[in-house]
Amino acid sequence: MKKDIKVLLVEDDSNLGSITSDYLRAKGFNCTWEINGELGYREFVKNQYDIVILDVMMPIKDGFSTAKDIRGIDKKVPIIFLTAKSMKEDTLKGFEIGADDYITKPFNMEELTARISAILKRVSSDTESHFDDIKIGKLTFNPKMQILSKDDFSVSLTTKESDLLILLYKNKNDILERDHALKAIWGDDNYFNGRSMDVYIAKLRKYLKHDEQIQIINVHGRGFKLLT
Amino acid sequence: MKKDIKVLLVEDDSNLGSITSDYLRAKGFNCTWEINGELGYREFVKNQYDIVILDVMMPIKDGFSTAKDIRGIDKKVPIIFLTAKSMKEDTLKGFEIGADDYITKPFNMEELTARISAILKRVSSDTESHFDDIKIGKLTFNPKMQILSKDDFSVSLTTKESDLLILLYKNKNDILERDHALKAIWGDDNYFNGRSMDVYIAKLRKYLKHDEQIQIINVHGRGFKLLT
DNA sequence: ATTTATTTGTCATCATATTGTCATTGCTTT
DNA sequence: AAAGCAATGACAATATGATGACAAATAAAT
Structure with missing residues (x-):
């Protein structure tokens, strides 16, 4: 195609x-x-x-x-x-x-x-094509539609949620440094954006509960890691 | 022929x-x-x-x-x-x-x-021919006549309404990006045309109420999706 | 081991941008 | 003048993202 x-x-x-x-x-x-x-x-x-x-x-x-x-x-x-x-x-x-x-x-x-x-x-x-679906455990994420789904459910993510998930995925099983993520998604690494990011991590964790294998762990003082 | x-x-x-x-x-x-x-x-x-x-x-x-x-x-x-x-x-x-x-x-x-x-x-x-009737759920739309009809009713759409409906139909069950639609129908993507488009979406939704299966959903910040 | 400081988790709330809808205006065609 | 259409203004409703508050976890200091 x-x-x-x-x-x-x-x-x-x-x-x-x-x-x-x-x-x-x-x-x-x-x-x-x-x-x-x-x-x-x-x-x-x-x-x-x-x-x-x-x-x-x-x-x-x-x-x-x-x-x-x-x-x-x-x-x-x-x-x-x-x-x-x-x-x-x-x-x-x-x-x-x-x-x-x-x-x-x-x-x-x-x-x-x-x-x-x-x-x-x-x-x-x-290399995965940038418009392909992303497979995260039993979950599937369509970056174009910003929709995360499994056989039984489906949620539509916001842009920020989607951006963060994609960034985590690109570094899956590897650390995504706080400052890199902040610079990339929020444009600037500062205290308040950091708090914001933590909130979004929480939101993503809630979504990812649908596959108990998947988790986002914190690496204290460094960043987060998406374990698949 | x-x-x-x-x-x-x-x-x-x-x-x-x-x-x-x-x-x-x-x-x-x-x-x-x-x-x-x-x-x-x-x-x-x-x-x-x-x-x-x-x-x-x-x-x-x-x-x-x-x-x-x-x-x-x-x-x-x-x-x-x-x-x-x-x-x-x-x-x-x-x-x-x-x-x-x-x-x-x-x-x-x-x-x-x-x-x-x-x-x-x-x-x-x-591929549907360009002069064929378009089937949207239980509704039928004739693009030449710009007439949307079901067994019991029939409305005549204006050109703008018709253009937008056709564009949505061509992207049915897929996102129609705001900027693409605006560029295509209004010729330019700006704030005011955007507001205009929202008005036309509202009008189309009213027409499409005749088949409760059909709906136009919004994808925040991106565009609209015609679900059939 | 205990205390203290720092970082992270999460909920609730607020501010802002986007979208929905109605009413009105102005333009064009008849 | 009347009718139809598109554009716009005004305001409501909603979605999203940011922030405040405080709890929990972790690391560092004592």
Whole structure:
């Protein structure tokens, strides 16, 4: 059936950004272009992306820092770095963070799409599409409809509940750090947002009671872990 | 008797567009030709089409983007893409956005009609013709006459009411996003049009009370869903 | 072991944004 | 002028998210 590959391009040079995103769109990718790391991160959080392309050198927030933030909430999404020259330190640093590939500028468009395709092919096996249903134990969650259901029941979650559940799921059986989650969903990590998040954790726990196998445990001072 | 198949062709090259639409008309199709994605989308919204043929590379709004907008309000209408030969088949094939077929330019006319016929044949089973009556529960809606009726009653809907009902029907049991509906029917997604739409939803709900099975539910912050 | 401080759990309540609905206005067509 | 339609204003109802209050759990200090 139809695939809809969502690509997030973060590039501060408006000329290159415009050309690249146009090209990717013409190639059938669902490409979104943001002009700095901060906006890029926020966009990544708001929507589900299949792959991220980050320019390393950016004024507001550089590519590595952005990648680190993204990795804070998503350990699997493929990231490609664009570096100005072949700087050894750059590439090394990038791979440490978990870069899947890096491309030195200037690059030609065919090369970029080829790399994207190669990476997607490589990781496609263990990657769930962003519009697929999520299976959490005996429960099923449809992120588009924001509906959590089992054979016998069905609840509609609010956006915040849904966002948090998705974030927990992406880090299932692994810790979701408080500050990462807060930055991602509430935009800012502060005391009050923290209290709010605790309330939402409580709400989710209530929903997840429908499968007694599933639980959200707290890791004191760190965050939460969704056990499946 | 031959059916009246409505084909929407969106092609920026006036030469090719003219020739192709002439040919399709000669072959008995009811073909409309628009010269860019924006006009194409507006035309699609205004009328009901059985199939859409989109050039990928267009100046104002490219084919993929147009397809995405069309898919936003109609998940089923068959779409054929016209792509330049330079695009590698495999790139395209992997990342189609709900394309039912694609044809590389230059193509010969016989090939195009053959593809169209093949697709229409393939999907005709679950596709309602644009002039058919729509069955909504116990109710029947005739989109040409804009008349909603049951055995015992009959109302004539206004254009806006009718447009909205058709859009809801096309997305029945699935969410119709506010912004898509507003863009499609009111041409622009803004606060005031949104209020207007809510009024029309209320009006439709009143009409649909004649079958208590049918309801339009709201999905907070997202849109509406017609449950049949 | 006991006390203290910090973090988390949860309920109830509040504020805000979204949606529902009626009445009215203005525009167009006849 | 009358009728029909769409847009808008006004206000009610509802859904959502934020916050306050306090209990419980955990960690740290004594």
